[in-house]
Amino acid sequence: MLTIASIKFNGTIPPTFVEECHLSNLNLNGNQLEGSLSPSILNCRGLEVLDLGNNKINDTFPHWLGSLPQLQVLVLKSNQMHGSLHEHSSKSNPCFSKIQIFDLSSNYFSGPLPVRYIESFKAIIDYKKNGTTKSYMGVDDKYFNSGFYTYSIGIVIKGQDVELVKIFTMWMIIDLSNNMFEGGIPKVIGKLSLLKGLNLSHNNLNGGIPTSIGNLTSLEWLDLSSNRLSGTIPNRLTDLAFLTSLNVSENQLHGQIPQGKQFNTFGNDSYEGNKGLCGFPVSKGCNIIEPPPPNVLEKDGSKSNIAFGWKVVLIGYGCGVVFGMAMGYVVFQIGKPKWLVMNLVENQHEKRRRRKSKNGNHRNGQRKI
Known part of the structure; x- marks a missing residue:
């Protein structure tokens, strides 16, 4: 050695x-x-x-x-x-x-x-x-x-x-x-x-x-x-x-x-x-779908209220489109029903008479003064 x-x-x-x-x-x-x-x-x-x-x-x-x-x-x-x-x-x-x-x-x-x-x-x-x-x-x-x-x-x-x-x-x-x-x-x-x-x-x-x-x-x-x-x-x-x-x-x-x-x-x-x-022990998880980040405005609740309002508007808009399409189908495909046309014409004439009556009363009042 x-x-x-x-x-x-x-x-x-x-x-x-x-x-x-x-x-x-x-x-x-x-x-x-x-x-x-x-x-x-x-x-x-x-x-x-x-x-x-x-x-x-x-x-x-x-x-x-x-x-x-x-x-x-x-x-x-x-x-x-x-x-x-x-x-x-x-x-x-x-x-x-x-x-x-x-x-x-x-x-x-x-x-x-x-x-x-x-x-x-x-x-x-x-x-x-x-x-x-x-x-x-x-x-x-x-x-x-x-x-x-x-x-x-x-x-x-x-x-x-x-x-x-x-x-x-x-x-x-x-x-x-x-x-x-x-x-x-x-x-x-x-x-x-x-x-x-x-x-x-x-x-x-x-x-x-x-x-x-x-x-x-x-x-x-x-x-x-x-x-x-x-x-x-x-x-x-x-x-x-x-x-x-x-x-x-x-x-x-x-x-x-x-x-x-x-x-x-x-x-x-x-x-x-x-x-x-x-995976363990590191902080990064495996196969986890992370949720989207929360909106900043949701902290005081205002953002959630706005989102809810827009949902109502979109629902109403959608319903209106469907109703309009249905009525269009009835009018143009079935034959333009007379009751619907007459009602629309009478409503338009009635609105014109009311406008003329109001205008006439307004002018008479001015002459008396």
Whole structure:
């Protein structure tokens, strides 16, 4: 075991590791180391933990580390590493078959997520189904349920930086956050049934959230925030009984948020930044037709009175039109009944006689004065 962590050493990583190297843990975290990692580290065939996080390493991904047969923890976070993992994933065979913690966060990696590496994480896939060893991180099967290992690393758990003084043998974590990965989340990630934590936040991932994530029945925290994911949140995620932390904020998701079980415990901050999401716990409801806004004048009742008056006018107008049409039909289609015509003529003559009588009386009165 070699631990030279947080001492602020600068310079380069040792270019040569001697043959028959017996290191099981190499921890150089928190220094100012630069340069690249020498392939001579493959001489350390028993290496289980490699922690080079929080340095200034400027290099592409060291794909050849996948051939270390006992490597279980790889931490390269917070460096200046770059390039595509997809380009190199076919060059290492076998690759990372015993890996349990794979932390490449806060670098400049780009391209699609490394599907072949994910398929090769046999220790995170149910070992009973794959026939792999039952020994994890130096702990035999008889201590499997309660074993700790003496190694310590710093990782992000549920959005918080945590220093694990002793690594629990069953920690299975993938952290590829704060990079420039693009493309979709591969469905094959749903095969990692023993995974405890998955962080793919702050990348350029697009497409939908695969329903296969619902197969990760051991998952305790899932962070997919700050990407360009679209579509709906799969209802199958409600089957993740151990999920205590979910963050899908700052994406382009829409539709109803799954309800029930542990989803009832997640707050609004898990979903903020997705304008299309609706349902608990966000304020936007789903499939609700909102009533039109009330008229301002209805506050004092005057608007409702005016509306009522117009209704009466419209009803009367409608009745008048119907009556007129009916009378027109009678007059012009049935034959202009004489009684109706005579009544109209007599009424007109009577009105003229009354007007003449009034006018005559008015003139006589003026002459007498």
